[in-house]
Amino acid sequence: MKGLVVYNSFLGKQNKFFSLVQDLKKEGHALGIDLELRGNGEILNTSSIKLDYDFVIFWDKDIALARNLELQGLPVYNCSEAIRICDSKIETFLKLKDKLPMPKTVVGPFSYFDRSFEDAYLDEVIDYLGEKIVIKEEKGSFGMQVYLALGKEDLKDTLQGLGNKNFIMQEFVEESSGRDLRINIVGDRVIGAMERTNKNDFRANISSGGKGCFVEPSQAEKDLALAAQKIMGLSFSGVDILYGKDGPLFCEINSNVNYLSFNHISGLSMGREILTYIRRINERD
Structure with a gap:
């Protein structure tokens, strides 16, 4: 199998997302999957775009490019429409309101x-x-x-x-101030979860100074994350959940999930799980 991994050319190669796509390439090699890494600025997005790959992993938010690759018949993970909705907190709210518990x-x-x-x-x-x-x-x-x-x-x-x-x-949500739960999903499986805590900020993100630890989510938390992924039409994601007074609350969902911190603390490989899932889907089709 030969796949293309698209990343953003303009974030620079010192950015965490370039480290992530390099991790994907390493895991692909271990699985016998040949992955080529190309920035979105290296692909001329025209009506005659022709790329010879079995699939594309789209680790960017260049929706027009992702959509054009789909129009060429290439399987794109995640799909352009799911990336588009996830990239907008407004569209995400409109998609999930009345379907999942979330803050007002x-x-x-x-x-x-x-x-x-x-x-x-x-x-x-x-x-x-x-x-x-x-x-x-x-x-x-x-x-x-x-x-x-x-x-x-x-x-x-x-x-x-x-x-x-x-x-x-x-x-x-006072009960979740400075802490939340990131649940990583591939297909219809919860791969694992990381609780993030930050004593100095109401935001729990690792990039805002938060610390992560590997935890076992409750069934209610798993069910909420899986429902969000399914409704959004994603192949893989990271779902952020808040600890509400009356149970878990949906916070947001990430189509371009940065899983390197999760890999580090869990000993698991999100990249390997994603590639194994894509290979299974492509072989089935």
Whole structure:
């Protein structure tokens, strides 16, 4: 089997995602799968694009390129539509609302230009979400572009600082402050879970200073993560779960999941699991 792994050319080769695709190549070699690594900036995205591979692992968010590869008949993991929805916290919310338990959420109003919010709107948001509010830009990774507002003035200042960027607002889940659960999934199997904790920040992300430890998730947590992956149409993912007062809450789902920290603390290989899954699917088809 010969596969292509697409990564983002413009993050640089010192970026963690390049280390991740190198890990995939190493695991592919061990499994007898020949993987070529190419940045999205190395592939001319035209109507006549022709690439000779059995499959593509798309470790980027260049949706137009992923879609064009699909149009050439190439199996792309994850598929372009799933990546597109996962890359948008707004689209993810709309896809999963009323299907999975999650924090109360308000989608911010669209604007062409910078916004100035009326007090009545801010009061309504606080009445619905509470005094502590988590603000998330529509697109963002590693816990970046996520803010905590404490009260009305802080909320107003934070929202105005976003300019015309799209965003969502969510209730602050006190029970999960500085901690969450990352569940890694391939196909319909939970590969393992990592609890992340951060004593110095409400965000638990490893890249924000959090620490991870390998844990066994509860059945309710597994079921929630598996349901999210299935609804989103993903082949593999990392699902982030919050510890709610009345049970687990969906936080977000990652199509380009950074699994290197998980591999390190668990001794497992997420890359090998992904490649074994793809080989099984391709041989079946």
